[in-house]
Amino acid sequence: GEDVEQSLFLSVREGDSSVINCTYTDSSSTYLYWYKQEPGAGLQLLTYIFSNMDMKQDQRLTVLLNKKDKHLSLRIADTQTGDSAIYFCAAANNNAGNMLTFGGGTRLMVKP
Amino acid sequence: NAGVTQTPKFRVLKTGQSMTLLCAQDMNHEYMYWYRQDPGMGLRLIHYSVGEGTTAKGEVPDGYNVSRLKKQNFLLGLESAAPSQTSVYFCASRGQMNTEAFFGQGTRLTVV
Numbered sequence: 001g002e003d004v005e006q007s008l009f010l011s012v013r014e015g016d017s018s019v020i021n022c023t024y025t026d027s028s029s030t031y032l033y034w035y036k037q038e039p040g041a042g043l044q045l046l047t048y049i050f051s052n053m054d055m056k057q058d059q060r061l062t063v064l065l066n067k068k069d070k071h072l073s074l075r076i077a078d079t080q081t082g083d084s085a086i087y088f089c090a091a092a093n094n095n096a097g098n099m100l101t102f103g104g105g106t107r108l109m110v111k112p
Numbered sequence: 113n114a115g116v117t118q119t120p121k122f123r124v125l126k127t128g129q130s131m132t133l134l135c136a137q138d139m140n141h142e143y144m145y146w147y148r149q150d151p152g153m154g155l156r157l158i159h160y161s162v163g164e165g166t167t168a169k170g171e172v173p174d175g176y177n178v179s180r181l182k183k184q185n186f187l188l189g190l191e192s193a194a195p196s197q198t199s200v201y202f203c204a205s206r207g208q209m210n211t212e213a214f215f216g217q218g219t220r221l222t223v224v
Contacts, residue, residue, distance in 0.1 A: 001171070008152065031211055042202065043155075043215040050211075088154060098143060098206060099170065100213055102154035 002026040006089050006103035013111050018076040020106045022089030025070060029091040032065060033100065034074045037086045046074070046087075076108075084110045114138050118203050118216035125193040125223045133188040133219050135203030143206040144186035145170075145213070146178060148199040155202060161186055193223045 003025040012018045024032070030051050035043040049056045049063045049072070056063045062075040076083055086107050090100040116137045125131055135144065142163050147155040147170075157170030159178040167178045175197060177189045186205075190197060200220050206213040 004154070006154075042217045045212050048211055090155075099145060099157055099160050100155075100204075101157070102147075104152050104154040 002029065002091055002093070002101040004089055004091055004101050004103040006087075006106045008104065009107050009109070011109045011111065012079050014079060014081055016079055018074075018079045018083070018108055018110075020074045020076075020087050020089075020108065022072040022074075022103055023070055024072065024089075024091045024101075026091060026093060026101075027067070027070065028093045031092045032063075032072050033088075033090040033092070034061075034063065035088040035090060035102075037088065037105070039085075043088065079108075079110050081110045081112055084108055116203055116205055116214050116216040118201075118219050120219060121217065122220050123222070125190075125221065127193060127195060127223060129193050130189070130191050131193065131221075132190075133201055133203075133221075135186045135188070135205075135216060137184055137186075137203075137205040137214070139205060139207065139214065140183070141205035141214075142183075142208045143213075144180065145204045145206075146176070146186065146188045147202045147204065148172065148197075149202060149218070150199050158188065158201075193221075195223045197221065198223045 033048040034046045060077045086105040089103040145160045146158040161180040164183040203216040
């Protein structure tokens with residue numbers, strides 16, 4: 001089955017850019033997602049990218065997809081303290097009810 | 113429009129007790145999922161359903177049962193709770209043509 005991996009922790013200073021990386025194993029994944037989770041809350045979809053794209057930009061967020069290397073990244077420009085949260089990468093394919101397979105989450109800490 | 117609603121939000125069980133977690137969605141979604149979230153392990157799929165009356169096992173199904181008697185509801189049951197089932201449980205739903213999965217706010221379960 002699919003395996004999705006992320007680094008556990010990232011610390012940046014306010015105003016810097018943050019880059020969170022993710023790798024996945026199933027080349028048939030059709031959609032790749034980034035979710036944000038704040039303490040005690042559910043998951044909020046930030047953005048997603050279809051597998052035939054290599055980049056998607058949405059305001060401060062830029063998603064890069066390297067399908068050959070099965071590598072996904074999320075760049076947050078001008079990171080703010082309100083961006084401190086856990087970020088999850090997830091992959092979905094058209095099999096098994098389009099279920100999402102999640103990475104372990106990257107905790108982003110933004111220092112003022 | 114309530115989206116995905118989980119009940120209860122918190123529960124403490126004694127080892128061996130049983131309980132049912134309810135997930136309700138009002139978006140007429142075909143797919144519904146139950147995940148558990150443990151520190152450093154992301155979300156792992158317990159069971160899922162691709163439509164009313166159907167269920168299937170996910171990555172970590174042991175110790176859990178599910179039912180989808182009505183399209184809008186997906187129930188997760190623990191027949192004999194164990195401390196290893198202490199976790200935060202998330203329900204999600206997704207339409208057949210939708211790319212986004214919508215998550216509930218989670219149920220924090222502690223088994224003592």
